[in-house]
Amino acid sequence: MVTKLKYTALFLLIILFLSSISWADDRLIEVRSPHVVVIGDNERLARETVHALDNFHNILYQCIEFTNDRETPWTVVAIKDLWNGSRDRPKDLMLPGPNRGMMRLDKGRVSSGEGGLGRSYFYQLQSRNYSALPVWVDLGMKSVIRNNLFSPNRKPGKPDLNPKKRIPLELLLSGKADADYLYSSNRSSISNILRDQSWALVHYLLFADDGAHKGKLKTFTGLIRRGIPEGDAAVQAFGDLKLLENEFANYIKEVSFHKQRATQSAKFDKEQYPSRKLSEVESLALKGEEMAFLNRKKAKKILDKAFRLEPQNSRVHEALGFYYLQSRDRQEAWKFFTSAAELDPSSYLAHYYAAESKLGLNSPEDATAAEKHLRKAIEVNPQFEPAYVMLSFLLQAQKDRLPEALSLMVKASMLQPLSDTYRIHVIGILVKMGRNEEAIKIGRKIFDRYQGDLTTGKLYTERLKQILTAKDSKEFRLPDALRKPAGPAGKMVGQAVSVQCSPPMRMDILVRNSKGQELHYVTDNYFKVRYRADVRTLLISSIEPCFQLQNDVVKVEYLGVDSSEFSGVITAVTIQKEQ
Numbered sequence: 001m002v003t004k005l006k007y008t009a010l011f012l013l014i015i016l017f018l019s020s021i022s023w024a025d026d027r028l029i030e031v032r033s034p035h036v037v038v039i040g041d042n043e044r045l046a047r048e049t050v051h052a053l054d055n056f057h058n059i060l061y062q063c064i065e066f067t068n069d070r071e072t073p074w075t076v077v078a079i080k081d082l083w084n085g086s087r088d089r090p091k092d093l094m095l096p097g098p099n100r101g102m103m104r105l106d107k108g109r110v111s112s113g114e115g116g117l118g119r120s121y122f123y124q125l126q127s128r129n130y131s132a133l134p135v136w137v138d139l140g141m142k143s144v145i146r147n148n149l150f151s152p153n154r155k156p157g158k159p160d161l162n163p164k165k166r167i168p169l170e171l172l173l174s175g176k177a178d179a180d181y182l183y184s185s186n187r188s189s190i191s192n193i194l195r196d197q198s199w200a201l202v203h204y205l206l207f208a209d210d211g212a213h214k215g216k217l218k219t220f221t222g223l224i225r226r227g228i229p230e231g232d233a234a235v236q237a238f239g240d241l242k243l244l245e246n247e248f249a250n251y252i253k254e255v256s257f258h259k260q261r262a263t264q265s266a267k268f269d270k271e272q273y274p275s276r277k278l279s280e281v282e283s284l285a286l287k288g289e290e291m292a293f294l295n296r297k298k299a300k301k302i303l304d305k306a307f308r309l310e311p312q313n314s315r316v317h318e319a320l321g322f323y324y325l326q327s328r329d330r331q332e333a334w335k336f337f338t339s340a341a342e343l344d345p346s347s348y349l350a351h352y353y354a355a356e357s358k359l360g361l362n363s364p365e366d367a368t369a370a371e372k373h374l375r376k377a378i379e380v381n382p383q384f385e386p387a388y389v390m391l392s393f394l395l396q397a398q399k400d401r402l403p404e405a406l407s408l409m410v411k412a413s414m415l416q417p418l419s420d421t422y423r424i425h426v427i428g429i430l431v432k433m434g435r436n437e438e439a440i441k442i443g444r445k446i447f448d449r450y451q452g453d454l455t456t457g458k459l460y461t462e463r464l465k466q467i468l469t470a471k472d473s474k475e476f477r478l479p480d481a482l483r484k485p486a487g488p489a490g491k492m493v494g495q496a497v498s499v500q501c502s503p504p505m506r507m508d509i510l511v512r513n514s515k516g517q518e519l520h521y522v523t524d525n526y527f528k529v530r531y532r533a534d535v536r537t538l539l540i541s542s543i544e545p546c547f548q549l550q551n552d553v554v555k556v557e558y559l560g561v562d563s564s565e566f567s568g569v570i571t572a573v574t575i576q577k578e579q
Contacts, residue, residue, distance in 0.1 A: 028283040031275040032073060036121075039286060040078035043275065049078050049117075050273050056118055056149065063206055063214040064141075065222035066129045074124060076117070077290060118145040130221075134230055136172055137221065139195055140202030148203065159196035161252055167197055169245045173238070174231035204251045281310045285319040292323040299323055314344035321353055328530070333357040334369075341373065351377035352387050359394070359505070360527040367394060388412040389422065392429075393505060402433050420446050421546075428502070490568060492519055493555045493576065501526065501546035509549065509570065511556055519567035521556050530572040549573065 030039050031046040036053045040046040053076070060066065119142050126133060133141075143159075205217040220237035224230065238244050278286070288303035303323055306316045317340035324332035337354035341347060355370035355377070371394055377387040392408035395401040406429045413422035423442055430439035494513035501507045507526040512518045523529055526545055553576040558568030 026283065027280055028079070028278045028286065029275055030278060031273050033273050035073055036076060037073045038076045038078055039278070042078070045078055046275070047273055049076060053117075053121060056121060059149070060122065060125060062211075063217045064137075065218050065225055066125050074121065077286070079287065079290065118149055130225060133221065134173075134175055134224060136194070136198040136201060137217075138198075140198035140200075143195065143199035144202050144206060147199070148207075159200045159252070161193075161196055161200060163249070165193050167193065169201070169248060170234075170241045172197065172201075173234035173241065175229075200252050201248065204248055208247075208251055281306050281313050282315060284309070285313070285315045289319040289322050292326045296323070296327055312343060314340045314347060314350070317343060318347065318350050318353075321350070321357070325353065325357060330357045330360045338373075341376070345376075346380055348377040348381040348384055348387070351380065352384070352390070355387075355390060356527060359390070360525065367397075370394060383415060385412040385415040385422075388415070389425070392425070396429060396432070399432075402429060405429055406433065487559045489557065489559055489571070491555055491557050492521070492567070494519075494553070496549045496552055496554045499546060499549045507546060507570070509554075509556060509573070511554065520565065521558050521568050521570045522566050523570040526570075529570050532572065532574040545573070549575070552576070 026041075028039050028041055029043050029046055030037060031043070031050050032038075033050050033054050035057045036050055038046040038049045038053075040049070053074075122141060122145060126138070202217070205213045216237050220233050223233035223236060228236070234241065284302050284306035288299045288306060291299035291302060300323065303316065303320050306313070307320065310316060317336045321333050321336035321340060324330070324336060334354060334357040337350050337357055340350035341354055344350065351373040355373040358366040358370040358373070371391065374387050374391040374394070377384060378391070381387075388408045389412045392405045392412070395405035395408070406426065409422060409425045409429060413426060416422060423446060427439045427442055430436070430442075492511055492513065494511040494517075496509055497512045497518065498510035499507070500509075505525045505527060507523050507529070509521045510518055511521065529545070531545060555574040555576055556568075556570060557572040557574075558570050560568050
């Protein structure tokens, strides 16, 4: 009997030991480099992903001038099988959150057929360094990333470039190509000719002659950063453009375009990248926050378990805040973000999202509470420009607070010196204050920088003209009759030909459908609008809707109104495809 009890006790000890191993395996591992942090459930994949992005980082820095690198590394979530069973399994796209810099890595893969991981990383570096790259550099780099750097093990193919249809390089490099070259027949998307030629040209500059031309592309982008017009920058960087045209024509006759895989399995020291195991609660909080974008029922179970284990853990409260914000329950989101901020006063993101939750509720008391948290976010992290922008927009609703709203937007502009978005907001505030001469002076500089650019230039110049010709701030107000639309609900798909935002939180979108009809949609609070891209739902903080929606093909969901001026009040906007 005693022997039997001994064996039973030993069996129980083995079960406990195995369960402790299983528990440990459920914990996520964090691997980091100076540029990127990868959190995943497979240490080998996490290290390979860090290594791949480090290689890719070096490739980018060899060919494009990036100097405004961020202090906080980007975070990649590479949890294998997290999305198993979900019909809405995402592509490798950005997670929401300003300054969080998170990217989903589908099923733990280092690469994807879409090249989403590399393109997301490229986009983040680009947005910190350029108000806008020339269209051919932007399109070409994205194609090279997708087809030549992060593609699966297949032949990368070759751009389809009919010599009779090619855009002359001198015209393309000057940024003054005619609109007929740039757009497809329905003008809702970039033409295939431009996409393929941009891909071929960037591939030539990166890979031809064993990469001898990388420096020229870096010189060109550096000149663009310093405000040199594209045509002048092209001559200075590439020399004789006719000679370049001949060399390029010979290059694209090659059978196929080779790769330089950013994800190649080069040997690297396992200890090269520091790592740590996340605690069980940290792991559950991150998994629950991720799952909230795909299966809220499963996410709630995960987050409830984390809450039971550590009810006073600030990271768990923050994850629950994201869960409720994603569920459009702003009251509960506010509750958990404020408790997260109380538990960890140093979490500027908890303060920021607490403010975002309140701003979606639309009352004077909510605005006061949001202002308090935004000021705390700035106090905790004075380098976090989104808090300055949100607070500036909040204060613009009151005329006597316009001077402070202006100083906040100027500060945001200084923190992001290469972004004209904030400068345009500055112009809008100056106009509201009657300081038109100063507004025009800033506007002229932006006009000059984008002369001839038929994409970014058109976007900025149209918005500037609208601001500078505004006579009365009353036109920014939403008519009272539209504040509580009765419906019916509807949907509209087309190109967002105009997106205008005005303080405090109004947004107007003019959409042109395939039949050429233009319909006007509006909201008095763009924090209440739900934004999506592909199958993923985004929090508003993932994008700058006032500028990033412009020219995209979008689906606008709305409630109908009885008005000859407006077609409906916006409830959701889905980005259908990349421009």
